[in-house]
Amino acid sequence: MKITKNARAVLERRYLTRDTHGQLTETVEGLFRRVADAIAAADLNYNSAADVLTTADRFYNMMTELDFLPNSPTLMNAGRPLGQLSACFVLPIPDSMEAIFDGVKNAALIHKSGGGTGFSFSRLRMQGASVNSTGGVASGPVSFMKVFNAATEAVKQGGTRRGANMGILRVDHPDIMSFITCKNDKNELTNFNISVGITEAFMKAVESGSPYNLIDPGTQEITGQLDAKEVFDTIVTSAWQTGEPGIIFLDRLNSNNVVPGQGEIEATNPCGEQPLLPYESCNLGSINLVNHLKLENGCYVLDTDKLAKTIHDAVHFLDNVIDANVYPLDEIERVTKLTRKIGLGVMGFADMLLKLGIPYNSHEGVALGGRIMEMVNTIGHEASMELAEIRGAFPLFEESIFKEGKPLRNATVTTIAPNGTLSIIAGVSSGIEPVFAYAYIRNVMDNTHLIEINETLKARLTDENLYSDQIMEEVAEHGTLADSSALPEALKKVFVxxxxxxxxxxxxxxxxxxxxxxNAVSKTVNFSNTATKQDVAEVYQLAYSLGCKGTTIYRDGSRDGQVLNIGKVN
Ligand code: CDP
Incomplete structure (x- = not known):
């Protein structure tokens, strides 16, 4: 199997099995065989005579060719005693002490197994509200988030990967101002991403410059008003300073809620791409687009036949994961199997554009992104419908918004994940992000540093006799090609x-x-260090007007220990 040195390092460090003395007990190929066999075996649930060996070989080849990879917990845990295969969970936080601490415990169990948790803290009473049983006063959502944070910190030591949380608070919660700024101290809530749950009513109030109502989550009474523009500006200032909070558009998440009768969607997984109902979980997987090009008359073109085949196999694989999964809680298993959500996405999109010679920041690049994702979505749904013919529709289909149409096996099929680790394993650009830098340092897991040089650039420069150590050094120092006078403009236009x-x-x-x-799209809008608050505000408005489900921004240098850095290793 052809994988990069970095990929091998990541797999050996956390993914391959070890004995009690810490010695590796499987190879990289052995890992993919273990995963393929465990996931293919789920076919037997539907057909006792299923040709599991052939399916396992197909899954094995799809992964070892790096055409498709399932999310990290599946790679780590499939075919092993822990058996927890999903990356994404949402847990409810009802407004009682017992329920909050049940949530802490459940989150710890999920983190231990490699999953990430999202919570809405919007149901918790505001700071200073009375507590009937004790006659005391409530400490509010932010103080309870700190409890979850501390628990995550403790579990992190023993788990397979660093536990991650998403904390969401509705913009009309009375404690919203302290929530927006709760991560301004960089030592606080380090195991949380936070997002403000934005409503349409709030965005309208921002536009018209009017106040909006704050609502007591218990009584639903109006407790006061805030100026919407001021709150919006505080979100923008905080994001400009620290990268957080992000924003998510709650009404949009709910307009795509497949089973509204089951209640509102209030939260997403830690990186924001997977909105889920309380106790729902979801497994993700990504198709490597770089591997779905073919040469025609010396030029790369999209290999649509291969892509269609990979989409079919990937949907089959991800649906099987739901059955092969060992769930951390019975309730999560019950709720997850009612909708059977999966999240198929893509990675290596930017690298694919480089090979096609299309700039990321162009109408052509955006249009191609749309065409490819439309194909993944359409064929993904067809594959799910074909599965439904054999395996039945997801159990809540008859009460879903799709009930008039053809039965689907999965209530959702597509999600764009960040692919933080999968992209290293596949050796391609992550998700739909542009190439971060053409040579850079990546801080991964416990201060390990990896140096990455973009392979497509290396090949192209070599082809054109432009490759030299001096140019690569310059690129490594600046991250970008833009400053290099030795490189032709036409190349710099594509290699952004x-x-x-x-x-x-x-x-x-x-x-x-x-x-x-x-579902949603994981994407970070990168700003240069010199960007202004107004620049950030404009991007939030644009994300709203173009129909995004949320947005996350990051201004270069605004946080210590950022994951991606431009420049040389000292
Ligand atoms: O590439 P990989 O499969 O490792 O994960 P990803 O695509 O970067 O992240 C997908 C999801 O996995 C995130 O949105 C989280 O729900 C979860 N995750 C986590 O729980 N802990 C992490 N350290 C990283 C990701």
């Missing part, structure tokens, strides 16, 4: 990095993928 792409192109690309994605 995240910081060469203006924030509005980042949002346009996200919005185009969102049009063809059931």
């Amino acid at each position: 990095c995240a910081h060469d792409v203006s924030p509005s192109w980042h949002v346009k690309m996200q919005a185009e993928f969102q049009k063809h994605t059931d």
Whole structure:
């Protein structure tokens, strides 16, 4: 199997099995065989005579060729005693002490197994509200988030990967101002991403410059008003300073809620791409687009036949994961199997554009993104319908918004995940992000540093006799090709990095993928260090007007220990 040195390092460090002395007990190929066999075996639930060996070989080849990879917990745990295969969970936080601490315990169990948890804290009474049983006063959502944070910190030591949380608070919760700024101290809530749950009413109030109502989550009474523009500006300032909070558009998540009768969607998984109902979980997987090109008359073109085949196999694989999964709680198993959500997405999109010679920040690039995702979505749904013919529709289909149409096996099929680790394993650009830098340092897991040089650039420069150590050093120092006088303009136009792409192109690309994605799109809009608060505000407005489900921004250098860095290793 052809994988990069970095990929091998990541797999050996956390993914391959070890004995009690810490010695590796499987090879990289052995890992993929273990996963393929465990997932293919789920076919037997539907057909006792299923040709599991052939299916396992297909799954094995799809993974070892790096055409498709399932999310990290599936790679780590399939075919092993822990058996927890999903990346994404949402847990409810009802307003009682017992329920909050049940939530802490359940989150710890999920983190231990490699999953990430999202919570809405919007149901908790506001700080200072009375507590009937004790006659005391409530300490509010932010104080309880700190409890979850501390628990995550403790579990992190023993788990397979660092536990991650998403904390969401509705913009009309009375404690919203302290929530927005709760991560401004960089030592606070380090195991949380936070997002403000934005409503349409709030966005209208921002536009018209009017106040909006704060609502007591218990009584639903109005407790006061805030100026919407001031709150919006505080979100923008905080995000400009620290990268957080992100925003999510709650009404949009709910307009795509497949089973509204089951209640509202209030939260997403930690990186924001997977909205889920309380106790729902979801497993993700990504198709490596770089591997779905073929040469025609010396030029790369999309290999649509291969892509269609991979989509079919990937949907089959991800549906099987739901059955092969060992769930951390009975309630999660019950709720997950009612909707059978899966999240198929893509990675290596930017690398694919490089091979096609299309700039990321161009109408052509955005249009191609849309066309590819439309294909993944359409064929993904067809594959799910074909599965439904054999295996039955997801159990809540008859009460779903799709009930008039053809039965689907999965209530959602597509999601664009960040692919933080999968992209390293596949050796391609992550998700739909532009190439971050053409040579850079990546801090992964416990301060390990990896140096990455973009393979497509290396090959192209070599082809054109432009490759030299001096040029690569310059690129490593700046991350971008833009400053290199030795490189031709035509090449620099295509080989753009995240910081060469203006924030509005980042949002346009996200919005185009969102049009063809059931769930949400993980995307960070990168700003240069010199960007202004107004620049950030404009991007939030653009994400809203173009139909994104949320947005996350990051201004270069605004946080210590950022995951991706431009520049040389000292
Ligand atoms: O590439 P990989 O499969 O490792 O994960 P990803 O695509 O970067 O992240 C997908 C989801 O996995 C995130 O949105 C989280 O729900 C979860 N995750 C987590 O729980 N803990 C992490 N350290 C990273 C991801």
